[in-house]
Amino acid sequence: MEKHKPVVVVGAGPAGLCAAIELKKAGAPVILLDENDKPGGQLFKQIHKFFGSREHKAGTRGFTIGTSLLDESLKLGIDVRLETEVVGVDPGLRVWAVRQRASSELIEASRLILATGATENALSFPGWTLPGVMTAGCAQTLINVYRVLPGKRVLIIGSGNVGVIVGYQLMQSGAEVVGIVEALPSLGGYGVHTAKLARAGVPFYTGTTVVRAEGVESLERATIAQVDGSFKPIASTERTLDVDTICLAVGLTPSLELSSLAGCRTIYVPELGGRMPLHDEYMRSSVQEVYVVGDTAGVEEASTAMEEGRLAGVHAAWSLGYMSDDDMKERVDETKQRLNALRQGVFGQKRFNAKARIIQESQLR
Amino acid sequence: MERTNRVADHVVLGPAPEVEEVCIYLDGKPIPAKKGEPVMSALVAAGVTVFRHTAKGSPRRMFCGIGRCTDCVMKVDGVPGVRTCVTRVRDGMRVERQEGKGSWAEEAADGKA
Numbered sequence: 001m002e003k004h005k006p007v008v009v010v011g012a013g014p015a016g017l018c019a020a021i022e023l024k025k026a027g028a029p030v031i032l033l034d035e036n037d038k039p040g041g042q043l044f045k046q047i048h049k050f051f052g053s054r055e056h057k058a059g060t061r062g063f064t065i066g067t068s069l070l071d072e073s074l075k076l077g078i079d080v081r082l083e084t085e086v087v088g089v090d091p092g093l094r095v096w097a098v099r100q101r102a103s104s105e106l107i108e109a110s111r112l113i114l115a116t117g118a119t120e121n122a123l124s125f126p127g128w129t130l131p132g133v134m135t136a137g138c139a140q141t142l143i144n145v146y147r148v149l150p151g152k153r154v155l156i157i158g159s160g161n162v163g164v165i166v167g168y169q170l171m172q173s174g175a176e177v178v179g180i181v182e183a184l185p186s187l188g189g190y191g192v193h194t195a196k197l198a199r200a201g202v203p204f205y206t207g208t209t210v211v212r213a214e215g216v217e218s219l220e221r222a223t224i225a226q227v228d229g230s231f232k233p234i235a236s237t238e239r240t241l242d243v244d245t246i247c248l249a250v251g252l253t254p255s256l257e258l259s260s261l262a263g264c265r266t267i268y269v270p271e272l273g274g275r276m277p278l279h280d281e282y283m284r285s286s287v288q289e290v291y292v293v294g295d296t297a298g299v300e301e302a303s304t305a306m307e308e309g310r311l312a313g314v315h316a317a318w319s320l321g322y323m324s325d326d327d328m329k330e331r332v333d334e335t336k337q338r339l340n341a342l343r344q345g346v347f348g349q350k351r352f353n354a355k356a357r358i359i360q361e362s363q364l365r
Numbered sequence: 366m367e368r369t370n371r372v373a374d375h376v377v378l379g380p381a382p383e384v385e386e387v388c389i390y391l392d393g394k395p396i397p398a399k400k401g402e403p404v405m406s407a408l409v410a411a412g413v414t415v416f417r418h419t420a421k422g423s424p425r426r427m428f429c430g431i432g433r434c435t436d437c438v439m440k441v442d443g444v445p446g447v448r449t450c451v452t453r454v455r456d457g458m459r460v461e462r463q464e465g466k467g468s469w470a471e472e473a474a475d476g477k478a
Contacts, residue, residue, distance in 0.1 A: 035432075036432075036451070037453070047377045047378060061377070119429075119433055120429060122428075122434075129423060129425065129436075130424065131414045131415055131416070131424050131425060131426030132414070132426065133428070134426075134427060134428050134429075134430065135428060135429050135430070137429065137430065137431065138427055138428060138429050138430030138431070138450075139430075141430040141431060141450075142405075142406060142409060142430060143372060144378070146399075146402050146403070146406035146410075147371060147372040147375065147378070147381055148370050148371055148372065148406045148409045148410045149370040149371075149372055149409075150370070150409055172375065172376050172377060173372045173375065174372060217414060217415050217424045218414040218415065218424065218426070
C-alpha cells in the first residue's frame with residue numbers, strides 16, 4: 001500500500017532535483033513540488049565554475065549543471081509541479097499544497113524529502129532599510145538571471161564565497177566594487193574567487209564593519225569602521241564611501257518551516273548556518289519517513305546538495321522496496337565517497353566535522 | 366527616459382537574448398519591460414529607486430529578490446501588497462508605489478469592477 005503512494009520532494013533546486021531523479025530511476029512514484037515558476041532553485045544564478053573533481057562537474061558553470069539536471073528530469077518524465085507552495089505537513093505525512101495561489105490539494109506521501117534551501121541573513125545597522133541595501137543573492141539574481149544592474153558603485157559586506165563571487169559577478173556586469181568589508185581579521189572566501197577581486201584592485205577591509213548607510217530617498221553613502229576585540233566599531237577609524245548599493249553577504253540560515261511542521265528535531269550547528277534538522281547518514285530526520293537534503297540540512301554548496309539529494313533518493317527508494325539491499329549499499333557508498341571528497345581542505349574539513357557531529361548526535365537520540 | 370540599467374553584453378552570458386518587449390505603467394507612466402521578467406527587474410532597469418514608503422514614510426525598494434522578505438511589495442493592478450520580485454510583468458500592467466499598507470479604495474472610485 002505504502003509503496004504505491006508517491007514520495008513527495010519539496011524544492012526543485014539541486015538537492016530536490018537529484019533526489020527526484022534517483023527515485024524515478026529506481027521506479028518509485030515521485031512528485032516534485034516547487035513554489036517558483038521555474039525549477040532549478042538558485043543554480044541558474046551561479047555563472048561561475050564549480051570546484052571538486054570531474055564527477056562533481058568541476059569547471060562547469062552552475063547554470064550548465066542546472067540545465068543538465070532539468071534535461072534529465074524531463075527525459076525521465078518526473079512529475080514536477082511548479083508554482084506550488086507547500087503550506088502544511090501533518091503527522092500522517094499528508095502534504096498540503098497550494099497551486100498558483102488558487103487551488104489547494106492534499107497529497108498522501110509515503111516519504112517526504114525536504115529540499116527547501118536556506119534564507120540569506122540580514123544585518124541591521126542605521127540606514128539598512130534604505131533602497132540600495134540588499135542581500136548579495138538579490139543582486140546576483142538581478143544581474144545573472146534578469147541581466148539588470150541594481151547599482152553602479154557597490155560595497156560588499158562579508159568576504160565569504162557569496163560576497164566575493166557576487167562581487168566579481170557585479171564587476172562582470174559593469175559595476176564598480178568599491179570594497180569588501182569583513183568583520184573578522186581574515187578573509188573567508190576561497191582563494192580563487194578572492195584573488196580575482198584582489199587582482200582587479202578591489203580593496204578588502206578586514207576587521208571592519210559597516211556603521212551606517214545614508215541617503216535621502218535611496219542609498220548615497222556608507223560609513224565603515226574598524227572593530228575592536230569585541231566587534232565594536234572604533235569611531236576614530238570611520239571612513240565614508242560614496243556608494244549606491246550595499247550587498248549583504250553575511251551567511252545563510254536553513255529554512256526550517258516544513259521540517260518543523262513535520263516534527264523533525266533540530267540541532268544547533270553554527271558552522272552550517274545555525275539551527276537545522278538533525279539527520280542520519282542517509283539524510284533521514286528524526287521522523288523516519290522525512291528526509292532533509294541540501295541547504296535546509298546545513299548550508300553548504302550546490303555540489304554537496306546534489307549528493308545529499310541522491311543519498312536520500314536512493315535510501316527512500318530502497319526503504320519502499322524499489323531497490324535491492326546490495327544496490328542500495330553500493331549507491332550509498334559511492335555517494336558518500338563523493339561527499340567526503342567535497343568536504344576536504346581547509347574549508348571542507350570544518351563542514352565534514354560538523355556533519356559527522358550531526359550524524360553522531362542523531363544516533364544518540 | 367533613455368536611462369537603462371540593462372546589461373547588454375556579458376562576458377560569460379554573452380549578448381542579451383532578444384525578448385519581446387511589453388509596457389507596464391508605474392503610477393501612470395509607461396515603462397518598457399521584457400516579457401517574462403518580474404516587475405522588480407523592469408523597474409530597476411528603468412532606474413526606479415523607490416518602490417514604496419512605509420506607514421512612517423520610510424522608502425523601500427527590494428531586499429531579498431526571491432519572495433521571502435516582502436520589502437518590494439507594491440500595488441499591482443489594484444491589489445496592494447504584491448511581491449514585485451516574484452510577479453511577472455504583463456502588457457498593460459498597472460503598478461503603483463504603495464504608501465503604508467496600500468489600499469483597495471481607488472479601484473472602486475475609477476469604476477473598475
